[in-house]
Amino acid sequence: MSLLDAFGVVSLPPLIRHSAATHLGRLLVAADVHALELAKERAHGFVDGVEAARxxxxxxxxxxxxxxxxxxxxxxxELTR
Structure with a gap:
């Protein structure tokens, strides 16, 4: 099962699926809270772009x-415990 499947996102075109999985992966391995916030902003930017492109x-x-x-x-x- 992929990261996207785990979050209930199962039907995506291959290129969008790959990019979305990459962004989620970066969130899950962020080294610290600052890196996490940066990865989160980038992931939101990706989703914003997909949304804008309809x-x-x-x-x-x-x-x-x-x-x-x-x-x-x-x-x-995980980072704050």
Missing amino acids: ALIPATIEKLYIAVEAAAEARRR
Whole structure:
């Protein structure tokens, strides 16, 4: 199961899927809180771009935003314990 599948984002074109998985992966391995915030901003920028291009339906865009937030929060908990 991929990171995207774990967050409920299963139907994406291959290029978008690859980029989204890369951004989520960067969130999950951020070395510190600063790196995490930077990765989160970049991931949000990616999703904003996909949304602006109207490349996906709104429900899928929302799932991507939720996946970014969930991955960032999970990593933040790991970094601050």
